[in-house]
Amino acid sequence: MSQTTSHTTTDTTDHEVASPSLDTAVLEEVLLGRWAETRRVSRALAAEERFHKIEGLTKEDHRERVLRQLHDLVSADAVHRAFPREFGGADSHGGNIAAFEELVTADPSLQIKSGVQWGLFGAAVLHLGTEEHHRRFLPGIMDLSVPGAFAMTEIGHGSDVASLGTTATYDPDTEEFVIHTPFTAATKRYLGNAAVDGKDAVVFAQLITDGVNHGVHCFYCHLRDDDGNTLPGITITDDGQKGGLNGVDNGRIRFDSIRVPRSHLLDRYGAVTADGAYSSPIESPGRRFFTMIGTLVQGRVSLTGASVAASKLALIGAVTYANQRRQFNASSPVQEEVIMDYQLHQRRLLPRLATTVALSFAQEKLLAKFDDVFSGADDSDENRQELETLAAAIKPVATWHALDTLQEAREACGGAGFIAENRFTTLHADLDIYVTFEGDNNVLLQLVAKRLLSDYASEFKDADVGALSRYVASQAQSTVLHRFGLRRALQSVQDTGDERRSANWFKQTEVQRELLTDRVRQMVADVAGQLRSVARKPQAEQAATFNEHQYEIINAAKAHADLLVWESFTEALEEVEHAGTRQVLTWLRDVYALTRIEETLDWYLLHGRISAQRARTLSPYINRLLARLRPLAQDIVDSFGYTADHVRMEVASGAEQERQDEAMEHHRVLRASSEAPVDEKILVKRRQQERRSQRKGG
């Protein structure tokens, strides 16, 4: 073991190796996770040229290509995994998503159009329909003879699905539902498969029978006949050119009192008898609603995984390029610097690399939870709600992270980053809408926050008034302590200002856990206290108070998401047996945790959680950690396990290295030859020196 002793340049402890040997094969396996084999199969498909996006196609050509690719996926037996074995599926829910998220490397439009067909349209029939529906509809959906739309979102309602305007009114005389768009804002919009390919659709509408609105339910409807003509009463318009994903044919559908038979209600969670009586196995309308839109959870998990995969591609490109590209020669007159050696470049790329690895583990945990619930292994109400909260927390941070990483990688490659063949820009354009899809990120974070607040409230549900008062008092005391910085003062006494001791503190797993947890807990408690004070006031006043703290609430939810990601990372790395690999993962985990804390350092200072002395050492310590990770960056991105057929970026092809080598060789030969021109600057300096020595001499 090579140990270092200097206090200022390293903070390795007795357990650490200064230059650990990362085993990329081990790391690749760790990152591939539980569904490694499925991922390998899917990656092999994604590496085939027929599935690759071609830049610059018109949207018509792109749509045709992607539809053809979907048929190819069917032929390759790649779309069946989540469906029941009796229909040729594999009942593998986690594996199914793992497979689909890998398709993003071929073309995000392919991932999304597949997701619409099998993950939304098909999954709605599977999860909301009964066996009869499965027998009638699943075969055509699975073999793509019936492309279909998932008609949930309306022009007027995206986030607030419960308020959809489309109605499905039961007519007992004919035993049919009348599906109707009562006003323009209730027009279904942004529906993949609607503009061109969709034959059928699952339509979400307010189920009304016998004068009562039973809330949003799902209906199976025909859109077009076998010749592709739109059926009477249905008006479809094309959403046209989009910012990205132009291989998906999004469109709008308006229903003019079309009629579907009673059997077309997907009635697993809410049924209507021939004479119009409504019944449901789920008594609470609220819980029933969340079950109806539960299909979206699958979409959220899939978008999260695809975002992680796209972030990996971005970093493979940017890190490889930064290890070959040279610019400016600050430290040597002969050779320019590799740009990965610049501290700023390390600051730009390596924390994003750490977060990408962190999210990779978070996605693995999310997939496992998803599989537990959807396979039925553990689909208790509590576990389902936990899954919903986990997905609602991770999807926002992962999708935003992908956009941020793609953009930074694009900029880090300069002009080359802007060329479409390097894919940063087009992946950014395609993934842009992932932050809105299947639940707007901010709306999802608000869901998370509400869950945190209600969990917090339920802690005191059964407490007597005395317990509550004591708690409030202790909270207040703690606030007073924080307010007057006594806790901080206490910490200051223990602090010697020794940078090494401070670094040793920051890298402790338990310290990180406490800092990240404490922030969530305190933020939730603070807002809960505010909300409690108006709990018995009129609705409008409660809403106003909530709104006055909305920004805090969303920040608390983000902090919670960060904590969940950190926990996934920490759990995963503790299971890695290879010491060098575990060491590198620990550094990455530390970078993830400490950059999160650095971003919100003002909060930790204001709340007395970190003393000023310690806080001052944080950024320098992060810089040293990054410098330590820098030589490992290429190995880390290589261990993502994507081949040149997945990456397909000129910046990652080695072409830059060839050009640098050629230029270097040219300069070497030139310097060796007698014809090499002298630099004027050197002449000028020489002349100045001569003049100066003349003056001195004279």
Add this chain to the structure above:
Amino acid sequence: MSQTTSHTTTDTTDHEVASPSLDTAVLEEVLLGRWAETRRVSRALAAEERFHKIEGLTKEDHRERVLRQLHDLVSADAVHRAFPREFGGADSHGGNIAAFEELVTADPSLQIKSGVQWGLFGAAVLHLGTEEHHRRFLPGIMDLSVPGAFAMTEIGHGSDVASLGTTATYDPDTEEFVIHTPFTAATKRYLGNAAVDGKDAVVFAQLITDGVNHGVHCFYCHLRDDDGNTLPGITITDDGQKGGLNGVDNGRIRFDSIRVPRSHLLDRYGAVTADGAYSSPIESPGRRFFTMIGTLVQGRVSLTGASVAASKLALIGAVTYANQRRQFNASSPVQEEVIMDYQLHQRRLLPRLATTVALSFAQEKLLAKFDDVFSGADDSDENRQELETLAAAIKPVATWHALDTLQEAREACGGAGFIAENRFTTLHADLDIYVTFEGDNNVLLQLVAKRLLSDYASEFKDADVGALSRYVASQAQSTVLHRFGLRRALQSVQDTGDERRSANWFKQTEVQRELLTDRVRQMVADVAGQLRSVARKPQAEQAATFNEHQYEIINAAKAHADLLVWESFTEALEEVEHAGTRQVLTWLRDVYALTRIEETLDWYLLHGRISAQRARTLSPYINRLLARLRPLAQDIVDSFGYTADHVRMEVASGAEQERQDEAMEHHRVLRASSEAPVDEKILVKRRQQERRSQRKGG
């Protein structure tokens, strides 16, 4: 004057009106600035359909369309302003850029291709050539009979122009320069007008004569004959599809020892006699180099202005939509909230609105400085360097701000934001490269930082050793003070924790100035101290120390840019006579300053500049300021003065309002009729109540 007295909801002082009357006509004039008339003329052109971008065109069609538009600009007499009067120009440098930046509203490709032709290719001939060159080349450039490329950037060198690989070796036998690409990395790349349209080019190359390399100079070269065939020795390839700006035909050029006559050296700042003797009016090779690439300053100013214009379009779209769009009904069972009323939405849009207005004033100041230098009114060396630093500081923050604002506006409009016709995504795609163009943002910030460091060093240039020691000691003392929080402690004593008093402190112009200035000063001093300690060490060690502080240095430059923007805003608003308008601008300026301070609050806490007591009141105060600005947001974006023909977004067209009104009317009629379905939730609640009362009764 309506005064309010509540401490918690308002912080208006005696001078302030709680609901000031903003005069949008006044604000529009203030924002139009000195070149208002020119802007109006250019906006009138930009409003014409023939100049508008059509989404979804192939790059070939888009390129053709933009070339046609350039000819239309010539016909409309819109491209001549910066050229000398004798060639039909107006010698108006500031006005010229003001006019061009408005074209971004029509199509960024149009702005950029115009910029290549007249702002780079033409301007290089104008500024680096002599009268003879003007007579020979300018007429064809101005009337677009000679489209041309600005061949500076190479595959291997974008940021470090001084190290370009292309050589121009003088051959006295034929009185020609031999232009040559000695290796692949020296191939010119990303050149607008190169792939298809360019007939000629200005080529930047190392001028070598008589065995001496005199550094980068500019040469006029022919690329294609009249039939569009590439001339012998020249190889041009198409850069292909890009992330945006596909109306510009970027390409690569490789030179195989082509020969140009001696007269084709643009020799205003460096000439070669027939027998090969070199001379220059600028003795310092460094200063000569900066003069040679001075044309880029014009580009930086133009990109800054276009970024401000694009940010304005984004906010017009997002604010208008947010004032019409409704989602969720937290405070009322009947009507949903307008999303602009959500605190989070205010946090997302209003600080960006404040920054956009701030940058509008910063651009006005930059334009004035540019005009001073380029018109010759004040082109002293010092003023030119100030212009370069100002442009290098403002261009990064403005271009990044545009991307950030376009992205946030896109997300704030949900799915609608992703439809290409709403332009957020396509403007983002087009402006993406502005952060790299004409100087990578981080490289520019490093230039700024070096200027700050050298200014700082020059303060002590003439000081004797004693003065320097005293200064260092006082610095150290101040650091000690900060380190042990004594300054903060002092402030704490004065702080009563009164929120109103704290708000009154934060909104003082001088307090903001001191906080923003102090941060730059201290950061620069800290880094300068580190660099001073290695000033006499070998080059490699100095470079390593610089690199260890690069992240800090870039942050110092950003802080400096923020300060410059703040100063522009403050100077501008003080000249506004209309009290209500000045009041609103002051609030916007406060939001700009305070959100900057909020973002870096940890720095202010760690350096004892703001006490914890005071710091705690900052975010709540910003929230209140935003709530106060919220009712004015629509008026502010309306006063940007763009018409529907500039904005061209469905989200800003009023269509959303129409849909909301229609839906509202539908619900009103339904509620009034006897057929309105009852909500199941209400029934369930009623049933629960009945059961409860039965239990109680029974």
